[in-house]
Amino acid sequence: MEIDFSRFHQTFFEESFxxxxxxxxxxxxxxxxxxxxxxxxxxxxxxxxxxxGAATFGFxxxxxxxHLLETLLDQMRSGQRAVTQxxxxxxxxxxxxxxxxxxxxxxxxxxxxxxVEQLRAELEQTLLSAPSDKPAAVSAxxxxxxxxxNHWHIRFAPHRNLFRGGNDPLRIIRELGTLGExxxxxxxxxxxxxxxxxxxxxxxxWNIELHAECSRASVLEVFAWVExxxxxxxxLVQEKAAAAVVEAKPEVTKPQLAVIQGGRxxxxxxxxxxxxSGESGSIRVGTEKIDSLINLVGExxxxxxxxxxxxxxxxxxLHEKLMTGLSQLDRNTRSMQEAVMSxxxxxxxxxxxxxPRLIRDLAGKLGKQAxxxxxxxxxELDKSVIEKIADPLNHLVRNxxxxxxxxxxxxxxxxxxxxxxxxxxxxxxGGSIMIEVSDDGRGLDRAKLIAxxxxxxxxxxxxxxxxxxxxxxxxxxxxxxxKVTDISGRGVGMDVVKKNxxxxxxxxxxxxxxxxxxxxxxxLPLTLAILDGMSVSVGEEIFIVxxxxxxxxxxxxxxxxxxxxxxxxxxxxxxxxxxxVPLREVFHLGSGITEPQKGILVLIESEGRKxxxxxxxxxxxxxVVIKSLESNYxxxxxxxxxxxxxxxxxxxxxxxxxxxxxxxxxQAA
Amino acid sequence: xxxxxxxxxxxxxxxxxxxxxxxxxQEFLTFTLGDEEYGVDILKVQxxxxxxxxxxxxxxPDFIKGVINLRGTIVPVVDLRIKFKLxxxxxxxxxxxxxxxxxxxxxxxxxxxxxxxMHLASEQIRPAxxxxxxxxxxxxxxxxxxxxxxxxxxxxxxxxxSQDMALLPPSTDSATQH
Numbered sequence: 001m002e003i004d005f006s007r008f009h010q011t012f013f014e015e016s017f018x019x020x021x022x023x024x025x026x027x028x029x030x031x032x033x034x035x036x037x038x039x040x041x042x043x044x045x046x047x048x049x050x051x052x053g054a055a056t057f058g059f060x061x062x063x064x065x066x067h068l069l070e071t072l073l074d075q076m077r078s079g080q081r082a083v084t085q086x087x088x089x090x091x092x093x094x095x096x097x098x099x100x101x102x103x104x105x106x107x108x109x110x111x112x113x114x115x116v117e118q119l120r121a122e123l124e125q126t127l128l129s130a131p132s133d134k135p136a137a138v139s140a141x142x143x144x145x146x147x148x149x150n151h152w153h154i155r156f157a158p159h160r161n162l163f164r165g166g167n168d169p170l171r172i173i174r175e176l177g178t179l180g181e182x183x184x185x186x187x188x189x190x191x192x193x194x195x196x197x198x199x200x201x202x203x204x205x206w207n208i209e210l211h212a213e214c215s216r217a218s219v220l221e222v223f224a225w226v227e228x229x230x231x232x233x234x235x236l237v238q239e240k241a242a243a244a245v246v247e248a249k250p251e252v253t254k255p256q257l258a259v260i261q262g263g264r265x266x267x268x269x270x271x272x273x274x275x276x277s278g279e280s281g282s283i284r285v286g287t288e289k290i291d292s293l294i295n296l297v298g299e300x301x302x303x304x305x306x307x308x309x310x311x312x313x314x315x316x317x318l319h320e321k322l323m324t325g326l327s328q329l330d331r332n333t334r335s336m337q338e339a340v341m342s343x344x345x346x347x348x349x350x351x352x353x354x355x356p357r358l359i360r361d362l363a364g365k366l367g368k369q370a371x372x373x374x375x376x377x378x379x380e381l382d383k384s385v386i387e388k389i390a391d392p393l394n395h396l397v398r399n400x401x402x403x404x405x406x407x408x409x410x411x412x413x414x415x416x417x418x419x420x421x422x423x424x425x426x427x428x429x430g431g432s433i434m435i436e437v438s439d440d441g442r443g444l445d446r447a448k449l450i451a452x453x454x455x456x457x458x459x460x461x462x463x464x465x466x467x468x469x470x471x472x473x474x475x476x477x478x479x480x481x482x483k484v485t486d487i488s489g490r491g492v493g494m495d496v497v498k499k500n501x502x503x504x505x506x507x508x509x510x511x512x513x514x515x516x517x518x519x520x521x522x523x524l525p526l527t528l529a530i531l532d533g534m535s536v537s538v539g540e541e542i543f544i545v546x547x548x549x550x551x552x553x554x555x556x557x558x559x560x561x562x563x564x565x566x567x568x569x570x571x572x573x574x575x576x577x578x579x580x581v582p583l584r585e586v587f588h589l590g591s592g593i594t595e596p597q598k599g600i601l602v603l604i605e606s607e608g609r610k611x612x613x614x615x616x617x618x619x620x621x622x623x624v625v626i627k628s629l630e631s632n633y634x635x636x637x638x639x640x641x642x643x644x645x646x647x648x649x650x651x652x653x654x655x656x657x658x659x660x661x662x663x664x665x666x667q668a669a
Numbered sequence: 670x671x672x673x674x675x676x677x678x679x680x681x682x683x684x685x686x687x688x689x690x691x692x693x694x695q696e697f698l699t700f701t702l703g704d705e706e707y708g709v710d711i712l713k714v715q716x717x718x719x720x721x722x723x724x725x726x727x728x729x730p731d732f733i734k735g736v737i738n739l740r741g742t743i744v745p746v747v748d749l750r751i752k753f754k755l756x757x758x759x760x761x762x763x764x765x766x767x768x769x770x771x772x773x774x775x776x777x778x779x780x781x782x783x784x785x786x787m788h789l790a791s792e793q794i795r796p797a798x799x800x801x802x803x804x805x806x807x808x809x810x811x812x813x814x815x816x817x818x819x820x821x822x823x824x825x826x827x828x829x830x831s832q833d834m835a836l837l838p839p840s841t842d843s844a845t846q847h
Contacts, residue, residue, distance in 0.1 A: 299741040587727030633745040650724040
């Protein structure tokens with residue numbers, strides 16, 4: 001029978017890339033000289049399942065290469081090889097090579113065979129140089145079985161679905177037999193009568209008495225593939241004096257087992273395992289399915305609001321049951337909306353996890369020392385936002401390391417630790433998320449920035465506030481690095497960073513202390529689908545102003561409004577002179593108030609500039625679901641989208657950035 | 670599978686002529702603008718509904734009335750009476766809107782009234798004369814005749830795609846047809 005494997009390829013690639021990520025992060029966690037065996041095991045397992053998958057699907061170069069990795073890791077795992085910095089570097093580079101091979105295999109392009117061969121040679125060299133005088137623990141065990149040994153009592157009770165994962169208990173028990181002498185007793189109590197038994201279920205359990213000179217780890221290793229799918233107890237009944245390496249106390253091992261049986265607490269190994277067993281707590285769903293679900297729930301919320309509005313006109317005494325039902329519907333739709341939105345949420349870790357490697361590699365290249373501190377990696381953010389914030393963050397972190405952190409000798413001379421610290425922080429603040437990239441480097445140089453700005457023909461006052469000076473680094477073509485490196489300093493980038501963040505509806509702020517380091521703070525909306533808005537009315541029309549852009553709203557006094565050269569009007573708000581922009585004129589609406597003192601001014605802010613928008617009235621504040629105008633119509637200048645109000649009417653959402661920009665142009669002209 | 674069904678049906682009917690005539694027959698939704706009667710391909714029509722309150726769009730031409738909320742989708746509404754200066758653009762309980770769905774884009778079209786659905790065989794459709802009604806002949810695919818009625822068949826896709834409407838993105842294939 002021909003089986004078409006190609007349909008599994010996608011899954012294989014996804015799982016393999018995940019496996020590589022697991023390997024990478026675990027490698028970075030490895031403590032040189034004092035390696036945690038659990039971490040090595042995690043790396044090993046990831047490599048192992050990748051090798052298996054690659055061989056099954058016929059990606060032989062991947063399989064061959066991962067085999068070498070596996071051999072090296074196996075030596076580390078069995079303690080034959082001490083974990084050295086060299087090995088870790090080699091493994092990290094191997095991860096890159098395997099990633100390249102997988103990408104090439106996925107896209108059916110040619111792999112970079114040269115680097116593969118080079119690394120393969122290095123790996124083989126390393127393997128040859130391994131101190132191979134010690135016998136490998138696992139394979140050599142049966143030979144010495146007759147010697148002084150431990151007595152293990154093992155109860156192996158697979159879950160019913162064991163066979164479905166393709167695992168064969170018989171093989172596991174045979175494998176166990178190679179460790180030493182054993183007596184196996186079958187426990188068939190759970191076996192039902194044959195009429196009701198499902199041939200594909202496993203009803204059996206085994207009690208095994210094993211006499212072998214081996215460690216708990218090597219016993220566990222035999223069960224490595226089924227430990228999630230079975231109840232496993234391994235007890236050391238009797239320990240012979242000769243066996244020294246084994247963890248001694250049964251009390252200690254109990255909780256350890258609990259962790260394994262409990263499954264998920266132990267994140268990294270469980271993840272690697274989850275990916276390989278195929279049976280797990282998560283499923284892969286296409287994002288378009290989630291998006292349509294979000295849309296539908298959005299509709300539901302609107303419908304619910306419409307119902308509530310209708311019901312408000314009814315007599316609550318006569319329609320008590322209806323009212324109760326409606327308030328219940330309200331609660332349910334809200335929690336449903338939250339639940340659905342949370343599907344799209346991913347932890348910041350998704351982006352942060354790439355940085356330890358980046359810092360490590362870059363610091364090495366630059367000859368600097370740096371460590372990365374990450375805070376709040378579990379903070380959740382909408383997937384679409386996360387994907388778009390990754391590149392700007394990447395740039396900021398590179399910049400911090402390249403420009404911020406000084407060389408070790410400079411740092412020591414300045415009385416700082418020779419190793420710099422870069423901190424990545426994420427936290428929720430109200431309806432938005434704050435991401436901070438900070439370093440304890442040299443900070444921004446005010447004088448240099450001003451000089452540079454003048455050189456570039458940017459007008460800047462010598463006694464401008466710090467905040468304004470720091471913003472200069474976001475100007476296009478602005479770089480303070482004295483020499484251009486391949487890491488940063490070409491002057492492109494910071495302006496792109498700012499543009500990207502603004503495109504997400506976010507803001508960037510900088511604080512910097514000379515010689516103490518700088519912090520870049522990014523404030524982003526949690527999601528791009530919902531917006532906190534202030535609804536304002538002009539004539540009969542209602543518009544939504546994004547709340548994060550509203551500084552304040554006020555009713556001006558007639559004497560505060562002045563007209564300038566008969567062209568435009570300005571308003572004085574607490575000493576600040578702001579251009580006055582009547583919304584009815586911007587959109588050429590036929591109705592609406594014309595005298596400022598009768599209307600309301602909403603001060604909107606974007607890119608550090610403020611404009612006073614004149615409207616008739618403030619209607620209220622509400623969360624609105626953003627709808628695209630472009631999907632059926634086209635872009636309208638000054639409008640970023642539309643939403644549906646509680647009464648089913650459409651309201652347009654103002655594009656604050658554009659309104660402010662357009663107005664600044666008017667002023668200049 | 671469906672091709673096989675059709676052919677068995679044709680054999681059951683005995684003659685090939687009936688089958689091919691059926692294939693050529695088209696259905697049109699007819700509507701009036703002023704005194705003229707128009708028809709659009711029924712397959713482009715999603716639904717017919719009454720006129721709703723529209724939200725005005727800034728800086729839009731006067732024949733684009735604004736946008737409505739059609740079960741959660743924002744749909745632009747164009748008033749053909751204003752566009753072609755036909756009839757009086759009144760909005761009351763009898764004003765109807767034809768919701769078109771073309772290439773997954775949804776557009777509402779206000780007309781004076783919707784009459785019925787007409788079946789027209791290909792021989793009942795004549796090429797459009799050089800002079801049309803109020804509508805530019807570029808947007809007319811032909812004239813349909815049934816008994817004493819005459820129907821102006823509108824190429825609605827091209828109309829909506831035209832530069833002053835721009836309700837559909839310009840596409841290369843249909844723009845170069847004439």
